[in-house]
Amino acid sequence: MAYSYYDRLSALDATFLDLEDDNVHMHVGALAIFEGGELARPDGGIDFARVRRLAGPSITRNQRFRQRLEHVPLLGHPVWVDDARFQLDYHLRHTALPEPGDERQLKRLFGRLMSQKLDVHKPLWEIWFVEGLAGGRFAVITKVHHSMIDGVSGVDLLATLMDPEAEAEALRADLEGAAGSSRPWLARAAPSPWTLLADEGLRRAALPLAALRAGRDAVAHPDEAVHALRDALEGLREILTPGLIGASPTPLNGEIGPHRRFDWLQTGIADTQEVRKRIGGTLNDVALATVAGAMRHFLVRRSVSVDDLVFRAQVPVSVRAADEHGLLGNRIALLLADLPVAEPDRRRRYERVVETTAKLKASRQVHGGQLLERLGDWTSKELLSAIVRLTGQQLAYNLVVTNVPGPRVPVYLLGARLVEIYPLVPLFANQGLGIALFSYDGRLFWGLDADWDRLPDLHDVVLALQHEFAAICAL
Secondary structure, three states, X not given: OOOOOOEEXXXXXXXXXXXXXXXXXXXXXXXXXXXXXXXXXXXXXXXXXXXXXXHHHHHOOOHHHHEEEXXXXXXXXXXXXXXXXXOHHHHEEEEEOOOOOOHHHHHHHHHHHHOOOOOOOXXXXXXXXXXXXXXXXXXXXXXXXXXXXXXXXXXXXXXHHOEOOOOOHHHHHHHHHHHHHOOOOOOOOOOOHHHHHHXXXXXXXXXXXXXXXXXXXXXXXXXXXXXXXXXXXXXXHHHHHHHHHOOOOOOOEOOOOOOEEEEXXXXXXXXXXXXXXXXXXXXXXXXXXXXXXXXXXXXXXXXXXXXXXXXXXXXXXXXXXXXXXXXXXXXXXXXXXXXXXXXXXXXHHHHHHHHHXXXXXXXXXXXXXXXXXXXXXXXXXXXXXXXXXHHHHOXXXXXXXXXXXXXXXXXXXXXXXXXXXXXXXXXXXXXXXXXXXXXXXXXXXXXXXXXXXXXXXXXXXXXXXXXXXXXXXXX
């Protein structure tokens, strides 16, 4: 039998493919700004050829970046296969801003790039190198489909390109040696449609045996099995109940289009640590309380009555084990947190956020989410997709707020220091705003992704966040 190779997507990874349509683009991204450093050319550009020699081997070291999608016939489940037509230059893009190369132009460029879906017939990623920023700086824009990557694995991808030392002399010598000894990459043969269908049939036929083995384990350890089942069912109830009740409709929510606008801000991590020392909580609590207060201010400005508002955030949390770092795919739980936007007192609002996150940590939502994923893997990816769609239709939450920890020290790309990095979380159906945070080198970077038409006043949200963060730090 001829050798062939493929990887089957998990139910959660496949769900991010299912959710995508003309208006919902399921790619994550980031905009990183670098000093010119040793990559700067006398004409103000960057040495892109040298960057390419590093980026190519570093990124494609993980096989997923050379793979494209195929689908099991009849059943439609997606799998990854090697792309025999893979061309690195299609995915690494080089462009420049027109003078004067300011932040407004960069934000507009990022929004336009994130308004375009990735080509599902090719490996699902792009990296854009943007020169022409004021002060000799340049930007790197990453765009990777959510079916490939989550926030933590995105940090792992960043680590493959970065170096913790500013000196690039030794790295330059390594690059030249690698360029001279590199071998052509050969794609492994993709399976035939009949092979995919037969393998999927065998996998599903084996599920009853797997269930039987699980049953035997439960009989051998009845107490553990009962506790695990109780936790999973209770977690499932905690996840599905908000979807049935729903949050309050706001101007953030409703039909969205394909176009995006992007804005950002940065705050100091030391400031959040001072808040934690004085009044307790965590960095996440400071972030969520800042969002709650900013949303209150923004909605009042939009003439929305907030007195009885039920405002809910979806908060993705990593469940990636220590030995899973470096692996792509998604290992996240999607938790739901009520934000006290209706609370007028800032200190009380912060205390209520701390209470809410404490309950989340003690809740069983993670177990419920894992049960849904297992059910999706055991049955059909459409099960998980249908539940996620239902939460959007029923307005289970108003926006997504996600926080990913990054390097605590400066990192460099061939001697060019990374100075700012703003993450992007995709918008789901009926969600006009997503807020992503990334901690790096003593600062917290906030990236705001919004529907172009639903939030033309996105910068008002930025100003509200800045004001609320400063006010919380002054408590």
